[in-house]
Amino acid sequence: MTDNNAPIGVFDSGVGGLTVFREIMRQLPNERIVYFGDTARVPYGSKSPETVTRYSEQIVNFLKTLNVKAIVVACNTASALAMEEIENKYDIPMIEVVKPGAKAAAEATQNNRIGVIATEATIKSNIYCRYIKNLNNEISVTGKACPLFVPLVEEGLLNDPVTIDIAGRYLNDLIKIDIDTLILGCTHYPLLHETITRIMGGKVALINPAYETARKLKDLLTDLNLLTENKTLKDASHSHRLYVSDSAEKFKIFANTIINYRNLTTKTINIEEY
Ligand code: DGL
Numbered sequence: 001m002t003d004n005n006a007p008i009g010v011f012d013s014g015v016g017g018l019t020v021f022r023e024i025m026r027q028l029p030n031e032r033i034v035y036f037g038d039t040a041r042v043p044y045g046s047k048s049p050e051t052v053t054r055y056s057e058q059i060v061n062f063l064k065t066l067n068v069k070a071i072v073v074a075c076n077t078a079s080a081l082a083m084e085e086i087e088n089k090y091d092i093p094m095i096e097v098v099k100p101g102a103k104a105a106a107e108a109t110q111n112n113r114i115g116v117i118a119t120e121a122t123i124k125s126n127i128y129c130r131y132i133k134n135l136n137n138e139i140s141v142t143g144k145a146c147p148l149f150v151p152l153v154e155e156g157l158l159n160d161p162v163t164i165d166i167a168g169r170y171l172n173d174l175i176k177i178d179i180d181t182l183i184l185g186c187t188h189y190p191l192l193h194e195t196i197t198r199i200m201g202g203k204v205a206l207i208n209p210a211y212e213t214a215r216k217l218k219d220l221l222t223d224l225n226l227l228t229e230n231k232t233l234k235d236a237s238h239s240h241r242l243y244v245s246d247s248a249e250k251f252k253i254f255a256n257t258i259i260n261y262r263n264l265t266t267k268t269i270n271i272e273e274y
């Protein structure tokens with residue numbers, strides 16, 4: 001029987017999924033989260049579906065050893081390329097980030113023109129467009145891969161002139177076609193919110209799928225009767241944990257800038273063993 005007080009597993013290719021972690025913390029403050037960031041193998045966005053699926057399976061195998069009660073695939077690329085496969089393979093409640101993001105954007109657009117920025121793999125999969133068209137066929141969806149955003153974020157260059165310059169080049173095409181809604185279809189991108197707003201202007205709604213994903217997670221845990229009975233996360237034995245496949249120290253410093261939590265322990269594991 002699943003333990004209600006077991007943690008929720010959240011994973012991403014690197015630091016980006018911490019934006020989903022942060023939102024889950026906000027909406028489900030009593031839940032314990034174990035996070036895995038695949039920092040040794042990031043980026044996923046330029047890799048094949050087979051590779052991303054293999055990586056995702058290894059991560060799910062690892063998270064299962066921590067007895068998680070549910071898994072959030074907090075990586076758009078893994079959601080697009082591996083979700084179907086891992087959902088069928090494992091008997092554990094799972095949610096991903098693309099469907100919630102598509103739904104939030106379809107609800108937000110007024111002029112039926114949505115832009116999606118994401119990794120090359122996510123754009124190539126056309127998954128946002130398919131989900132949005134399923135919700136409303138009248139909406140036009142234009143995708144733009146922004147491959148340099150992930151390394152810029154991983155390097156912490158969030159508001160750097162280089163990032164602003166690159167963002168201007170990537171987003172120019174979307175400005176020209178007059179979108180009113182832009183999906184930040186990669187978990188790293190909400191960290192560039194300020195820069196992207198500066199380029200797109202205040203009239204374009206930026207959709208961060210994390211908000212809708214956390215809401216959906218709450219519904220899922222409620223439906224399955226899996227919400228924790230704990231009233232608070234107060235001691236070290238019952239706190240969030242971070243795991244990475246590369247340097248724990250570097251990751252912890254970055255994580256502390258995103259997540260305001262006093263007790264973040266970070267550990268490196270060898271993900272290839274799982
Ligand atoms: N953060 C991941 C995503 O949401 C991808 C970044 C990468 O590894 O390329 O798609």
